[in-house]
Amino acid sequence: MRKTSLAAAAIGSLASATSAEAAREGTAFLCVTCGMQYPESAKPPESCPVCEDERQYVPPEGQQWTTLEQLHKTHKNTIKQEEENLYSINVSPKIGIGQRAFLIRTPKGNVLWDCQPLIDDATVSRINELGGIAEIAISHPHYYTTMIEWSRAFGGAPIHIHEAERKWVMRPDPCVKFWEGEKKTIFGDLPLIRTGGHFEGYQVLHWPAGAGGKGALMAGDQPQICMDPKQVSFMWSYPNFIPLNAPTIRHVMECLDPLAYDRIYGAFVVRGKGVVPTGGKQVVQRSADRYLKAIQG
Ligand SMILES: [Zn+2]
Structure with missing residues (x-):
């Protein structure tokens, strides 16, 4: 259908x-x-x-x-509150890869984390009720989609993308702000961490105020929340099942280690959820150990 x-x-x-x-x-x-x-x-x-x-x-x-x-004419967004100050933006039916986006509300302004294709008047109006969008950050090129439209709909909000992904920005625009190095902080307290892995400039967003102050990791699809939400995984290609190598996994773990978080929000709704609600840090450590054992024999 x-x-x-x-x-x-x-x-x-x-x-x-x-x-x-x-x-x-x-x-x-x-x-x-x-x-x-x-x-x-x-x-x-x-x-x-x-x-x-x-x-x-x-x-x-x-x-x-x-x-x-x-x-x-064919698609519609649903904006759903996930916890205090966090909303997911979900398109149906599925278009493109099928990921969701998130709106994080902060006292200094709102951040759109990741992106999905559909933007329409109803979505813009609802997001404006929630305070609009001041900054945009996207984990990796698979979710760039209509990011320029999202930026334009919210006054040219800057889109923070790692320099290593410049070649994947298919619709160049002055609103795209490339950053270099390993960390870039939005509003002074929302760090983007460049972990590499799935993409060379892959970035996660750490939201320290998430999970009631215990911290949330906005992971996109790396780490990817599995069918069993007590497990996550790391892949170079998800559709083609191409794994990452051991040094890369270790590097991703070194990047995530300093972050304090209890909850993980993923890009996909899996079996009605897309979150590791608690114990996220332990889930990531255990899953990385298991993954390394599996690929190293
Ligand atoms: Zn394509």
């Missing part, structure tokens, strides 16, 4: 792209498979480098494209 409607959406967007108006103004097409949005063009891009990368895949039916205009 989903495939049919998305295929129809892709055909619809192709048709509209050939119209004189679209040719004049251009359309910022989105890859249906990964959600990446490309710069305005009269017709869809030839290919999606994100999907062609070994970590992802081009579906057997080939590359398909859609537009935000199409998604507005």
Whole structure:
């Protein structure tokens, strides 16, 4: 059902792209498979480098494209409170990789953590009720999707991305602020930590006020919360099951070690949840030990 409607959406967007108006103004097409949005063009891009990368895949039916205009007719966001000052933004039906985004409210302003393709008037209006978005940070390129649209909808909010991922920013824009080094702090108390691993410039966000002051790790998909939420994992490619090597896992652990956190929020809702509610730090340590044993024999 989903495939049919998305295929129809892709055909619809192709048709509209050939119209004189679209040719004049251009359309910022989105890859249906990964959600990446490309710069305005009269017709869809030839290919999606994100999907062609070994970590992802081009579906057997080939590359398909859609537009935000199409998604507005077929998709809807649900904004759900996860705990005090934390909201998840969930799109349905699934589009792209299927991750969720988060809004973290702080006294100094709100942060959008990670991103997902659908942004519409209802979403912007609800987020404005919650205080808007002052800063944006995204764990890795698989979630960049329509980040430029999100920034523009909230006054050009800066998007913090590690310099190592510059080549994966498919729609360059002045609102993207590349940072270098191992740590960048937003508002003085929300550190982005560059862990590498799944992507060279992979970053997590540490939210010290989360979990009632015990701290929360906004992990994206590394560490990835497993089917058993007492376990997490670390992969170079999730769809193609390509593991990370032992030195890389050790490096990720060294980066996470100094952070105080009890809870982990992941990018995906797994079996109705997407959180390690408590004991997160121990879960990560135990899972890393197990992973190292498994890959080292
Ligand atoms: Zn793609």
